[in-house]
Amino acid sequence: MGMALAELVSGLGGLLFLWSAVQQFLPENFQYHIQKWFSRLPNYFIQHMHITFEEYNNNNGRTNEAYTCIKNYLGAKSIKKAAYLKADKSRNSKSLQFTLDEGDEVIDEFQNVKIKWVAYQETVKESGHGSGRNSMPFEKRSFVLKAHSRYRDLVMEDYLNHVMKEGKSIQFQNRKRRLYTNNKDEDCYWKGGRWSYINFQHPASFDTLGMDPLKKEEILDDLDSFKTGKDYYKKIGKAWKRGYLLYGPPGSGKSTMIAAIAKYLDYDIYDLELTSVRENAELKQLLIETSNKSMIVIEDIDCSLDLTGARKNDKKESGDEKDGEDNNKKQSSETEEDKNRSKVTLSGLLNFIDGIWSACGEERVIVFTTNQVEKLDPALIRRGRMDMHIEMSYCKFEAFKILAKNYLDIDSHPLFGEIRQLLEENEVSACDVAENLMPRRKWRDDHVEICLLKLIEAIKNQQHKKGKKEQKEEEVQEQERSTKFE
Structure with missing residues (x-):
């Protein structure tokens, strides 16, 4: 047994030496695919499933929505579980966003099943812009889900739907309106x-x-x-x-x-x-x-x-009649205002x-x-x-009490009774009430009473103006009736 193990180790060492010698002459893209194949070799002997979610879609180069949802979901999970984190904040987010750092992993549990997530980041060269040393390198990020094959149905259906839903919810809550x-x-x-x-x-x-x-x-x-x-x-x-x-x-x-x-x-x-x-x-x-x-x-x-x-034509027809052809042209023509x-x-x-x-x-x-x-x-x-x-009606007493609490931090005051009567007798908008409750100067001990008295005065002035307007309208109507009678 010992001799067999020694021969196996010796054989593996020879393969590694041969690979290190050969890879110097292979294009980097080809090396990447060979390494990827070797990394998946244990999967043929171990009953586990791996699902890879890459950052960008291969067909159109756009951000993979699933990757974004997983990033948000794992960010929330990894705050308490992961050893290494990345943090960033975009101008459209309310707070810092956390995600797994390269090579780090987090264990998630769903319906008593443990599921492993691993974050990968690789520097590769675009195959679309040449090959070998002339290709432009870029960072290729992905998340890999690992779970036992016996839970395939649970992972593929319930768990991934759960991750997508939670990831979207986290993204929605963190964005600025x-x-x-x-x-x-x-x-x-x-x-x-x-x-x-x-x-x-x-x-x-x-x-x-x-x-x-x-x-x-x-x-x-x-x-x-x-x-x-x-x-x-x-x-x-x-x-x-x-x-x-x-x-x-x-x-x-x-x-x-x-x-x-x-x-x-x-x-x-x-x-x-x-x-x-x-x-x-x-x-x-x-x-x-x-x-x-x-x-x-x-x-x-x-x-x-x-x-x-309905569209009205404000143009008046001239008294002179024109022939039928000119008349049709005039009706079919549109002004610049009509076009816009x-x-x-x-x-x-x-x-x-x-x-x-x-x-x-x-x-x-x-x-x-x-x-x-x-x-x-x-x-x-x-x-x-x-x-x-x-x-959205005029401001009444119940609405006034909310504004008084917001602007003056009071629940009651001896002047509330007079204000209540004035609000019931007059039509006062909420913005007019709020404007008079707002202090104009630095806060003082008597500001509450000053603001309430100012509101009372404003309502009385409005009441006085309304009375004068109604009186004037009655005088005009009386004059019209007298003229008609004569």
């Missing part, structure tokens, strides 16, 4: 798509929103039901989306509500400017390029477009909201805002399109 707007310049389509964006860091939340607590709770319950309703929407055969109509006077907090919803759901916002969309086909393309887990917002929809499809005018129709917008193409993504929220809900076409805001109608 974005505010998108549709590009107006056609040249931008070739540079960065139809949408451009900035990082969105609005501080508004439901905690700071001046609104009746019962109405706020109703909205939060609806958002929670939507967020966890994937299986339910699939069961009833509806696209996983929700529509909200925010209506009310200017300054009532509609834009703040949008920011609060986006923060609560952790969604990106796509601020759609309809007047910049030329036609229905472009509107459809914009929808296709939005991502899942996002809000599509159209503010002041009653002012965005004439959605009736949006051709989006009500039908196109309705298809955008809940047509077949609206199901091209999932977990989307569509929000319309308007100051005059009565001007909107009933087909645009019916249930099923705008599922929840939220009235």
Whole structure:
């Protein structure tokens, strides 16, 4: 037995010496494939399965989505388990991102099965740009999964689906929210798509929103039901989306509500400017390029477009009649303003909201805002399109108490009784209340009372102006009645 082992060791030593001599004359690409074959040789004798996930797809050179998900998943696992880590932070992430260092490994456990992950990094030369010493080297990264073959079905189905889902969730939670707007310049389509964006860091939340607590709770319950309703929407055969109509006077907090919803759901916002969309086909393309887990917002929809499809011709016909040919030319000609005018129709917008193409993504929220809900076409805001109608009314006492807590850090005050009566008798917007509650100078002990008195004075001034306006209108109406009688 000893002699057999000695002969085996001697033979292996001879092979290694021969390989070191031969590899000096072989191209580097060929050496890489030989080494890869030798590394897989033990797999023919050991009952283990290996799955390799490379950083880039071989067919198009793009980043492998599976690799990215695994990187996020293992980064979270390796913080406590791995000995060597790499850390980096991109400008679009909230915090540091960790991943396995080259050659390091981590053991994951899933349904009482241990699964090993190993990170590899190799310097190879591109075969597409020559061969041998003239090729350009690049770093080839990959993750290799190792598990016993008896767990093949579990790994291939349940475990890898679990890793992909968790990796996407980690990536979504770590990214910074974005505010998108549709590009107006056609040249931008070739540079960065139809949408451009900035990082969105609005501080508004439901905690700071001046609104009746019962109405706020109703909205939060609806958002929670939507967020966890994937299986339910699939069961009833509806696209996983929700529509909200925010209506009310200017300054009532509609834009703040949008920011609060986006923060609560952790969604990106796509601020759609309809007047910049030329036609229905472009509107459809914009929808296709939005991502899942996002809000599509159209503010002041009653002012965005004439959605009736009617086009008025302001040109007046001259008194002199011309021959038929000149008349046809005049009717067929378009002004420059007509060419640049949006051709989006009500039908196109309705298809955008809940047509077949609206199901091209999932977990989307569509929000319309308007100051005059009565001007909107009933087909645009019916249930099923705008599922929840939220009235953003004038500030009342319950909403005022939230603002007083946020701005002045108080729950009660002797002046609250007078303020309550004034708010019930007058129509005061939430932004006007908040503006008067904000201290103008460095904080002092009497700032609370100063701000509350300032609010009382502002409401009384508004009440006085409103009374004078109503008196003047009555005088005009009385004068008109007198003139008509005479």
